[in-house]
Amino acid sequence: MSAIFDWARPENIQPEPITLEIWRELPEEFCRLVEVVNGDAVRAESPSRAHQKAVHRLLTMLEAAARDHMVEDPSVCLDANQDFDVVLWEAPRATIRRPDVALFECVPAEVRPVPAWHLKLVVEVISPSHIKTDRLEKMSEYAAAGIPWYWLVSVSDSEVTAIETFGLDHSAGHYRPAQTLKPGTGFAIELPIRIQLDWEQLTNLIL
Secondary structure (H helix, E strand, O other): OOOHHHHOOOOOOOOOOOOHHHHHHOOHHHHOOEEEEOOEEEEOOOOOHHHHHHHHHHHHHHHHHHHHHHHHOOOOOEEEEEOOOEEEEOOOOOEEEOOOEEEEEOOOOOOOOEEHHHEEEEEEEOOHHHHHHHHHHHHHHHHHOOOOEEEEEEEOOOOEEEEEEEEEEOOOOEEEEEEEEOOOOOOEEOOOOOEEOOHHHHOOOOO
């Protein structure tokens, strides 16, 4: 058995790259603590309370949008979820991220991690200590994986202050700014589906 299975504890040093096959065999409680970037485990930051609340409320809005869209077009099956594993690519070394929120084509529960080609939209709530990761590294990775839409959500101490949306330019291979919404300036986003924003739900994140 690979030495990496004995290593899968936070206090140890990684002895070899993590492949998708190895990742599927690692303890789930360990996988929840890390992401995999080009085969290397990267510890996931513990989110703030405001971050967690923003993620939860945005997820509720995406779930509602998915339900409304499926009523209009029963041939489509969409789902939304938070903090789940997505494999962006397997070669030459695996990269597995855990988006804060994502909208994706329905896949069976046993599909883990979810392949990136099922995703329509990825949402990352910006963490103060991970601005570079969210704005540069993850944006580049999600674009390389072909995910059509990316949102960056800015949060103050107790409210969402802006939602920046980006659409993938497939010919250039990177995201281009689509629109930036702030409280009182916009209440719906039309792509990839119509998503209604309730700004009141995006305030008072910490009571």
